[in-house]
Amino acid sequence: MPGRDAASAITLALVALVALVLVGRLEVGTLTRPGPGFFPLVLAAALLLVSVALLVTRRAPRSSAPEDAPGRGSPRPGALLATVVALALYVALFERLGFVLATAGLLAFLFVAVARYRWPLALGAAVVIAFATRLVFDRWLQVRLPPDFWGR
Amino acid sequence: MDVLPGLGYGLLVALTPGNLLACFVGVFVGTLIGVLPGIGPVATMSLLLPATYALSPAASIIMLAGIYYGAMYGGSTTSILANIPGEAASVVTCLDGHQMARAGRAGAALGIAAFGSFIAGTVSVLGITLLAPPLAAIGLRFGPPEIFAVLLLGFTLITQLSGGSKLGTAAMALLGMLLGTVGIDPISGVARFTFGTIALNDGIGLVPMIMGLFGVSEVLLNIESRTRQEVIRARIAGLLPTRADWRASGGPIARGTVLGFALGILPGIGAIIPTFISYALERRLSRHPERFGRGAIEGVAGPEAANNAATGGAIIPLLTLGIAPNVPMAVLLGAFLIHGVQPGPLMMTERPELFWGVVASMYVGNVLLLALNLPLIGLWVQLLRVPYGVLFPLILVFCAIGVWSEAGKLADLIVLVVFGVLGYLMKKLGFEPAPLVLAFVLGRMAEESLRQSLLLSRGSLTILATRPLATTILILALAAAVLPAVAPRIRARLRALPAE
Numbered sequence: 001m002p003g004r005d006a007a008s009a010i011t012l013a014l015v016a017l018v019a020l021v022l023v024g025r026l027e028v029g030t031l032t033r034p035g036p037g038f039f040p041l042v043l044a045a046a047l048l049l050v051s052v053a054l055l056v057t058r059r060a061p062r063s064s065a066p067e068d069a070p071g072r073g074s075p076r077p078g079a080l081l082a083t084v085v086a087l088a089l090y091v092a093l094f095e096r097l098g099f100v101l102a103t104a105g106l107l108a109f110l111f112v113a114v115a116r117y118r119w120p121l122a123l124g125a126a127v128v129i130a131f132a133t134r135l136v137f138d139r140w141l142q143v144r145l146p147p148d149f150w151g152r
Numbered sequence: 153m154d155v156l157p158g159l160g161y162g163l164l165v166a167l168t169p170g171n172l173l174a175c176f177v178g179v180f181v182g183t184l185i186g187v188l189p190g191i192g193p194v195a196t197m198s199l200l201l202p203a204t205y206a207l208s209p210a211a212s213i214i215m216l217a218g219i220y221y222g223a224m225y226g227g228s229t230t231s232i233l234a235n236i237p238g239e240a241a242s243v244v245t246c247l248d249g250h251q252m253a254r255a256g257r258a259g260a261a262l263g264i265a266a267f268g269s270f271i272a273g274t275v276s277v278l279g280i281t282l283l284a285p286p287l288a289a290i291g292l293r294f295g296p297p298e299i300f301a302v303l304l305l306g307f308t309l310i311t312q313l314s315g316g317s318k319l320g321t322a323a324m325a326l327l328g329m330l331l332g333t334v335g336i337d338p339i340s341g342v343a344r345f346t347f348g349t350i351a352l353n354d355g356i357g358l359v360p361m362i363m364g365l366f367g368v369s370e371v372l373l374n375i376e377s378r379t380r381q382e383v384i385r386a387r388i389a390g391l392l393p394t395r396a397d398w399r400a401s402g403g404p405i406a407r408g409t410v411l412g413f414a415l416g417i418l419p420g421i422g423a424i425i426p427t428f429i430s431y432a433l434e435r436r437l438s439r440h441p442e443r444f445g446r447g448a449i450e451g452v453a454g455p456e457a458a459n460n461a462a463t464g465g466a467i468i469p470l471l472t473l474g475i476a477p478n479v480p481m482a483v484l485l486g487a488f489l490i491h492g493v494q495p496g497p498l499m500m501t502e503r504p505e506l507f508w509g510v511v512a513s514m515y516v517g518n519v520l521l522l523a524l525n526l527p528l529i530g531l532w533v534q535l536l537r538v539p540y541g542v543l544f545p546l547i548l549v550f551c552a553i554g555v556w557s558e559a560g561k562l563a564d565l566i567v568l569v570v571f572g573v574l575g576y577l578m579k580k581l582g583f584e585p586a587p588l589v590l591a592f593v594l595g596r597m598a599e600e601s602l603r604q605s606l607l608l609s610r611g612s613l614t615i616l617a618t619r620p621l622a623t624t625i626l627i628l629a630l631a632a633a634v635l636p637a638v639a640p641r642i643r644a645r646l647r648a649l650p651a652e
Contacts, residue, residue: 145557
């Protein structure tokens with residue numbers, strides 16, 4: 001898809017340009033005494049050149065395309081968006097709500113909205129898994145998770 | 153320490169109860185995540201990295217290495233039974249392995265994959281044992297210019313040999329190196345690209361970046377396309393290969409082992425490329441190439457041997473030069489550094505228990521894997537039947553816990569989500585995340601060695617051309633860059649010669 005390829009090349013070029021602007025605030029130094037901006041300057045300039053070359057050639061960089069991998073089905077953009085938003089909210093509320101509440105909320109939402117399980121089952125499983133995870137990681141593996149409102 | 157006494161000492165270290173348990177846990181978890189689609193060895197190694205802080209350095213590295221080569225074993229089970237690669241290096245095994253399973257030969261496919269993996273894994277550890285000491289001796293002669301030249305060779309190989317377009321890969325490698333410069337400059341102490349945020353002073357965390365790019369992004373891709381999971385339900389029998397199976401698979405296993413090991417040593421190759429080359433080679437050598445894709449046992453044996461041998465080869469540059477040739481080795485490098493150990497040419501003399509202990513544990517791990525894989529096949533089949541709708545929310549939560557447990561920083565969780573979305577977009581647009589991560593790790597070393605070289609030579613880049621070792625490596629890098637472009641023309645000329 002040439003449009004998509006152009007967009008990715010332009011995005012990379014913009015990243016390179018922003019980096020070049022930011023490098024301007026750093027001391028570049030000389031070849032004899034390279035400063036902190038020396039290496040980023042070389043990298044940003046090279047990235048800009050490669051992005052322009054990508055834009056000019058506009059050939060999609062073919063990787064092992066995930067769409068073609070065995071076992072892939074039809075696309076579900078709604079499920080993808082719901083997962084990303086849920087994950088962002090989870091991170092935002094991770095410390096504020098505490099581990100068990102935030103995790104149970106995320107799991108219940110994903111079980112219902114994305115995996116399409118029924119509410120009572122999803123909620124029950126989410127709460128049990130959140131408590132069990134807290135027990136395994138916090139108590140047994142000594143991983144310090146955010147405290148819940150009732151304490152650790 | 154010589155090879156045999158060193159290996160003997162290593163076996164004593166590897167067989168202590170704590171290290172043996174670490175090896176068992178590593179290969180078991182590795183097989184488990186290899187079997188489960190949607191979470192690869194890199195994300196799992198990163199996830200368990202904080203859990204290894206309390207272990208001794210040897211136990212920690214033994215466990216993490218076990219996860220890596222264990223995943224190579226486990227990945228084939230999912231490919232054969234469910235036609236879904238359990239991890240990326242098992243994609244090729246789907247082609248013939250699943251066809252064999254559909255034709256009622258799942259046992260033979262699983263058996264030859266396990267035995268082929270065992271043979272390749274063991275031979276590659278033998279290769280490490282024999283090659284690591286001389287390479288470490290060469291490594292002792294490495295100064296900043298030589299290290300920079302090796303890294304340049306690595307970047308060239310990453311660009312030339314990765315699956316995507318050369319320009320796309322180069323862009324990802326440059327972006328990775330640029331991201332690696334975020335944080336306090338280690339030489340001048342100046343903050344770079346931190347936007348005044350204290351959280352960025354230490355740079356972008358490797359663990360959240362890797363888990364975002366390889367863990368979260370894979371989940372997002374699977375959710376979007378709703379993975380179809382059709383597991384072979386027939387009873388699995390006949391796991392021990394027949395004489396005819398061995399006759400057909402002996403050559404592919406031998407060739408796959410040599411190919412995988414040799415390619416695995418090179419920076420940027422990883423375990424995926426050798427499997428594709430092995431498959432193509434076996435099809436070309438076969439008297440019945442039409443059987444490939446329809447259940448040819450050679451199409452399972454060769455690639456499975458290649459991906460397991462590659463994992464062994466990849467550990468050589470890490471142990472002898474301190475350079476990570478692929479992403480899992482970058483995680484292992486991180487684990488070494490966390491435990492205050494700098495892998496490299498001096499490790500063999502300064503930390504022999506660690507060097508030989510890790511090498512010997514790989515012999516032990518391969519035996520454990522063979523003993524685990526075949527008897528536990530029923531358990532792996534049951535695991536494969538767990539719906540993805542149950543698995544993926546758990547994977548996301550475990551990724552978040554893994555990232556949080558490293559330093560308890562909210563900024564790391566933000567990095568996890570940002571790189572998860574970035575990884576998803578990259579894969580959709582056909583960009584590979586592996587060059588970005590590798591360059592992120594190697595870029596920091598490249599900057600340091602380049603700046604030290606320039607300081608040594610008072611600003612003259614000719615230092616790279618006046619030291620024989622650095623010059624040789626640079627010539628190799630140049631050849632790697634130029635040959636792929638020139639070779640087809642030379643071949644076309646040569647073909648045209650008889651006609652003229």
